[in-house]
Amino acid sequence: MNVKITKTEKDYQAAMSRLSDLMSRDPKPDSKDGDELELLALVVQDFERKTVPPVKADPIESILFRMDQMRLTRKDLTKYIGSISKVSEVLSRKSPLSPLMIRRLHQGVDIPVNILIEDAEAHSLEVNAKTQTTANGHNLFAVTSASAR
Numbered sequence: 001m002n003v004k005i006t007k008t009e010k011d012y013q014a015a016m017s018r019l020s021d022l023m024s025r026d027p028k029p030d031s032k033d034g035d036e037l038e039l040l041a042l043v044v045q046d047f048e049r050k051t052v053p054p055v056k057a058d059p060i061e062s063i064l065f066r067m068d069q070m071r072l073t074r075k076d077l078t079k080y081i082g083s084i085s086k087v088s089e090v091l092s093r094k095s096p097l098s099p100l101m102i103r104r105l106h107q108g109v110d111i112p113v114n115i116l117i118e119d120a121e122a123h124s125l126e127v128n129a130k131t132q133t134t135a136n137g138h139n140l141f142a143v144t145s146a147s148a149r
Contacts, residue, residue: 001036006047015044057115060093066109080104 006012019040027033067077077087081101089095097105102116 001032001039003036003039003043006043012044012047012051015040015047019044056118059097059111059116059118060091062111062115063091063105063109066111070109072109080108 003015004011006015019037022033022037022040025033027037029038063077066072067074074087074091075084078084081087081090081097081104086095090097090101097116102113105111105116106113
């Protein structure tokens with residue numbers, strides 16, 4: 001057993017090759033190869049945590065995945081999102097998920113709230129920097145949705 005800390009991409013590729021080789025042998029847990037496999041897996045996992053950025057789950061893809069798992073139709077989502085047209089707008093990314101929709105989807109189809117919130121954050125309001133001054137000296141600000149642009 002010659003396991004070393006993985007510091008470079010070259011080290012990582014060599015470790016992955018050895019890991020694959022060991023896994024194909026299916027060693028017994030307390031054997032020499034089994035111990036090497038376990039240790040090598042920890043070394044590879046540590047390298048990946050340090051170098052590979054975490055994947056953000058897409059809320060719409062998560063809803064579609066859950067629909068597939070639960071064999072739900074768009075009509076089934078109306079009790080969580082609203083009308084069939086609203087379901088269509090949300091799934092086609094034309095409308096964001098509202099806080100109420102997020103809560104209902106979380107409770108009804110068990111999608112984690114932190115995944116669903118990503119959509120709401122992406123469609124947050126932006127303040128348009130242009131201002132107008134009225135006759136009595138007040139400034140007007142235009143607020144527009146990012147999705148309206």
